[in-house]
Amino acid sequence: MKPLVEYCHGAVRALNAQYEMTKVLGHSATAGSVRERLIQDFLLAHLPEMTSIVSGVVIDSEGRRSKQQDIVLMLKSMPRLPFASGHDLIFQEGAVATFEIKTEVTVSILEAISLNIESVNSLAPSTLEGAGLGDMAWPYARILNVVVTYGGSSLESIEQALIKLPEVRQPDVYFDLTKGVLVKNEGLLFGLNGSSSYLRFNDPGVGLARLLALLSKVTGRLMMRGVQWEAYIS
Numbered sequence: 001m002k003p004l005v006e007y008c009h010g011a012v013r014a015l016n017a018q019y020e021m022t023k024v025l026g027h028s029a030t031a032g033s034v035r036e037r038l039i040q041d042f043l044l045a046h047l048p049e050m051t052s053i054v055s056g057v058v059i060d061s062e063g064r065r066s067k068q069q070d071i072v073l074m075l076k077s078m079p080r081l082p083f084a085s086g087h088d089l090i091f092q093e094g095a096v097a098t099f100e101i102k103t104e105v106t107v108s109i110l111e112a113i114s115l116n117i118e119s120v121n122s123l124a125p126s127t128l129e130g131a132g133l134g135d136m137a138w139p140y141a142r143i144l145n146v147v148v149t150y151g152g153s154s155l156e157s158i159e160q161a162l163i164k165l166p167e168v169r170q171p172d173v174y175f176d177l178t179k180g181v182l183v184k185n186e187g188l189l190f191g192l193n194g195s196s197s198y199l200r201f202n203d204p205g206v207g208l209a210r211l212l213a214l215l216s217k218v219t220g221r222l223m224m225r226g227v228q229w230e231a232y233i234s
Contacts, residue, residue: 129226
């Protein structure tokens with residue numbers, strides 16, 4: 001077993017153990033916040049340091065807003081509008097990836113999750129100006145959408161439900177800490193493999209390794225994005 005995969009198997013066990021500990025809290029909202037923080041802290045410890053990890057709403061120069069995002073990875077070279085609550089306003093040009101963190105995902109709640117994803121994908125950058133160095137396979141202004149859950153329906157059931165959704169509502173990555181990962185089969189994050197809409201890896205340790213690898217591809221680039229600030233003002 002390669003060291004990265006072996007490490008991720010241990011990390012999955014640790015995250016699931018910490019999740020089990022949160023059950024003692026009883027209060028669902030409090031437990032949900034703690035579970036989000038577990039993922040946030042894990043990302044903070046493992047991702048390249050080109051991005052900040054925040055929560056909040058993504059906005060664009062047309063005045064459109066996303067729904068509340070549990071986690072947003074944003075470029076450190078970009079400003080944001082911070083609030084003491086931790087629910088910041090993040091400019092579309094600065095957002096790299098969004099995460100929806102769920103205790104459990106079943107097919108029945110995918111509709112609500114998909115509307116959250118659509119609210120991000122419907123935003124547009126004020127300009128495509130800028131420059132980047134590194135792995136540029138991922139589209140310049142596209143925001144990566146990730147769903148992370150501590151459990152839920154089988155990957156096969158989730159995949160069948162996702163492919164029925166409009167493309168603008170589909171997550172790029174769906175990761176279940178007990179089952180594995182689904183990754184969009186577009187040839188952007190990993191090489192194309194067959195004709196299925198998603199690549200499926202039925203092992204949570206391998207899934208976490210895949211997730212870290214693709215996040216490193218997307219966040220490990222040196223990016224300087226241009227912004228037409230006048231468009232945000234008038």
